[in-house]
Amino acid sequence: MSGTPNMTTATSTTTQTTPQTTASTTSFTSFLKSKWRSSTKAVKPWKPIPNTRDYIEQSWVQHNALQMAFDGDYMAPMTQSLLSGGCEVLDIGCGAGFWTMDMATKYPLSYFIGIDVDKNVFPSLSMQKNLFFQRVDIMTSPLPYENDTFDYIFIRSMLDTLPDSCWESVLQEIVRVMKRGAYLECVEPYTNLFDTGPTMSTIMTLIDTTSSIRISSTQQQGLQQQSTMPANYNPWPNRLAPLNTLKEMRIHHTHTPVGNHGGALGSLMVQYWERAIKASSQDWLQTKTTTEKELESLQQDMLTEVESHKTYMAWYSVVAQKKGYTGPTIIIEDVDAQVSEQ
Template sequence: MTTTASSTPPTTPTTFTSFLKAKWRSSTTKVLKPWKPIPNTRDYIEKSWVQHNALNMAFDGDTMAPVAQSLLSGGCEVLDIGCGAGFWSMDMATKYPLSYFIGIDVDKNVFPNITMQKNLLFQRVDIMTTPLPYENDTFDYVFIRSMLDTLPDEGWDSVLQEIVRVMKRGAYLECVEPYANLFDTGPAMSTILGLIDSSANKRISATQLLNQQLPAVYNPWPNRLAPLSTLQSMRIHHTHTPIGKYGGALGSLMVQYWERTIKASSQDWILTKAISEKDLDTLHQEMLAEIETHETYMAWYSVVAQKKGYNGPAIVIEDYDTQAISQ
């Protein structure tokens, strides 16, 4: 895809407002259809908060990219794509007050309405409308979390090209995502996962099924980033998050995560008669018991890649399990 920068070079920003005015641009390209509706319920926001705190514990911090020193030094511009309620952006803006953060999401209703840090801004931006509304070489660091299943598989091709375009040379891209499957599940959790999959499949059109166009979750981030000639030094970190009190504070958080996942979808399941309210309550209680006996857990990964600008190492894959799953 060919994009053109503004004919007038932006002035050097002296404040966050002037930085934004210098970097904002228009966007008119046709919008892609998302795989799933955009949630803005209280359950979704609470689930996002729980997930944010759990992953902070699992990865021992908010970022795996080697950007801490640059962010502390100040002057860096960071983009949080699909920021939702903005928990990651707010934490980072507080931790690194001398750098600038922009959180973007298609649904502005989930943005926080509290007084925010002066170095943080939330904007309604639909990443499915390309080009992204920023100039070339704008950001030092781009962060994406739990976004892979929000676009059709082919949609990410153009979006990734746009993300790389707005990154500076040497900038880092970090994508955090869960693996598709849960591990050591029992029958109750397996039934719940089946209900979730059934709801997702109903949102895929007959034409997409006929053409075998599967959701992007089946093509994970490392596979998507590796072919991009503009990126280098890809590093993948793995971690596990136990689901259950057996996993301590982290495991208890993940129980809350799954309880809110169930609650957010329960009305849809009951209305479509996928399951009765009574049976769902029973299933829920069985799930809470079996995750302890089976020691169920999720696996997550963070993939970090750098936009070419200087020589770096080849692909490095390492395990980063900070929480023991079995005693």
């Protein structure tokens, strides 16, 4: 099975409100206090994708695989700014914070905030002083930050976590909190796998069914929904293109083999799909979409099939910049590195 998403643009309206937060006495949280927007409006709950242990493990495997596939943690031209220090970075839908923690470790002079609807998955161990996690529901409340707060916003594997019709208003909020000249990066897989057999096609159909069930559940809670189409069928380039506040959209493509035929990266992607099946299995069993025996057979057949078909996934990163910055470009030269090269 192969193909690319249809290039269409979704529209929507949604009502959003802002949660409250607390802050410590550190300089970083002082910055947060100055940028946090409060509101007295009630928050309307919704049913997010559950962050079970299987989903968290899947995210960990994905994080490591994409580091290899993209040869790094990001594609936006942010290295010089991150190294110079003082950059404010927002990771939307951070989950357990694997990307956020890695970035905070690599760039100790910049500041990183990870937000997610489920605070229970945030790291409980001690963290770097330049890292902070906050519980924020981006679908039912506007982002709780002042205008022009962040230099860089990162989003990964988030499209199918919200109903399709909610993304337009969410993106407007994202652009609002970006500084002039700030970068937005969105990383997502294409909806279809390539060179698949019948087993993997069945697994993909089951996953699409699970996504549709979650969308239906969200609709029952009264949120406006103009389309039941899974959000990831309308890719990021289509969603960002209508935003006239952004410019210079750049799209980077990469492929990740699924199976040992792809070496270390392919082995990671097999683990990714094994955990994806395990994470969704309870939904499938509860809705009687499949049986335990059928699930066991699917998992075994998948391992053989991806090798014989040499299955692979395709991913893309979209980077766009907010218009309006007219200041100087900061360039940092590492003198020690230049001397060592000579």
